[in-house]
Amino acid sequence: xxxxxxxxxxxxxxxxxxxxxxxxxxxxxxxxxxxxxxxxxxxxxxxxxxxxxxxxxxxxxxxxxxxxxxxxxxxxxxxxxxxxxxxxxxxxxxxxxxxxxxxxxxxxxxxxxxxxxxxxxxxxxxxxxxxxxxxxxxxxxxxxxxxxxxxxxxxxxxxxxxxxxxxxxxxxxxxxxxxxxxxxxxxxxxxxxxxxxxxxxxxxxxxxxxxxxxxxxxxxxxxxxxxxxxxxxxxxxxxxxxxxxxxxxxxxxxxxxxxxxxxxxxxxxxxxxxxxxxxxxxxxxxxxxxxxxxxxxxxxxxxxxxxxxxxxxxxxxxxxxxxxxxxxxxxxxxxxxxxxxxxxxxxxxx
Numbered sequence: 372x373x374x375x376x377x378x379x380x381x382x383x384x385x386x387x388x389x390x391x392x393x394x395x396x397x398x399x400x401x402x403x404x405x406x407x408x409x410x411x412x413x414x415x416x417x418x419x420x421x422x423x424x425x426x427x428x429x430x431x432x433x434x435x436x437x438x439x440x441x442x443x444x445x446x447x448x449x450x451x452x453x454x455x456x457x458x459x460x461x462x463x464x465x466x467x468x469x470x471x472x473x474x475x476x477x478x479x480x481x482x483x484x485x486x487x488x489x490x491x492x493x494x495x496x497x498x499x500x501x502x503x504x505x506x507x508x509x510x511x512x513x514x515x516x517x518x519x520x521x522x523x524x525x526x527x528x529x530x531x532x533x534x535x536x537x538x539x540x541x542x543x544x545x546x547x548x549x550x551x552x553x554x555x556x557x558x559x560x561x562x563x564x565x566x567x568x569x570x571x572x573x574x575x576x577x578x579x580x581x582x583x584x585x586x587x588x589x590x591x592x593x594x595x596x597x598x599x600x601x602x603x604x605x606x607x608x609x610x611x612x613x614x615x616x617x618x619x620x621x622x623x624x625x626x627x628x629x630x631x632x633x634x635x636x637x638x639x640x641x642x643x644x645x646x647x648x649x650x651x652x653x654x655x656x657x658x659x660x661x662x663x664x665x666x667x668x669x670x671x672x673x674x675x676x677x678x679x680x681x682x683x684x685x686x687x688x689x690x691x692x693x694x695x696x697x698x699x700x701x702x703x704x705x706x707x708x709x710x711x712x713x714x715x716x717x718x719x720x721x
Contacts, residue, residue, distance in 0.1 A: 377609040381569040386609040387694045399680045400654045414548035416495045419446035427454040452515045453492040462486030485528045487555040500549045502646040509639035517627050523555040531556045539657025542679040567665050574669035582671030586619050593700040597710040601637030604645050606699035613697035618674040626664040626672050648709035
């Protein structure tokens, strides 16, 4: 099979699917160095004083789930999920009522990095990553994310809320304790803005969602991997990473704020099965995970998972065109087997 150029569904982005350079899952195993845990983990219970005061805490009291935040310098113990400001934020909240104006000198353009940057500690158990986590715990994580997204989107200067997860040192995680990050920005990032523009054009022309059409096609394609009542997982047509996969809600919705209680649990299961399957297939590889959400009726939110298995070198960096050595159809075939194994194993524990 000859190499093939593929264009992304809607982005102006091309990928070379290098079929003749195809690699098996075992070719990637162990291609990342082992990580050493910090002697003292600031995210572990008992070390709450090493972090900023929590902006959100989930805890159990009298057999009921309750929410709170740290106040008066105290740090609440016995938490289930804990959200804290990042010690080294990329974006910071507005400290005054002064307007953040765009500064430009024809070529040099700048703007104050207004926003928020938080860390969501996903579990008091250091190693309870989504690939091995309890469904109940992942459900708490998703609900906490919904709480913070709702809070950030209420801020006038926030235009976008990014939820992402870096797993493994090679994927950018500086601490190994299970955690995600949330960044609220004053602008729409480039990829999200392009998705917004193109999906809006498609909606105006066709009177329905382009992502719903993609889901319809991929459900029947060789790239379909797995699904449950609420979600579908597939390898995208023009994936730029080996074994990349996307997770979509089947029902059209623009953000996680629209998730029902049943859909929240379905998402927890989809994350557990898919990331657990990735762990089994490739030996717990480093990966990046990102939510794409825009509160517009034409947009369909989703999660993209990028295993960190390839190194982007001169060609990719200088052209913006990527080479993927694992065709998405082959990735889907291998992933579907382990996803189903994970689902069966999970069913036995419930």
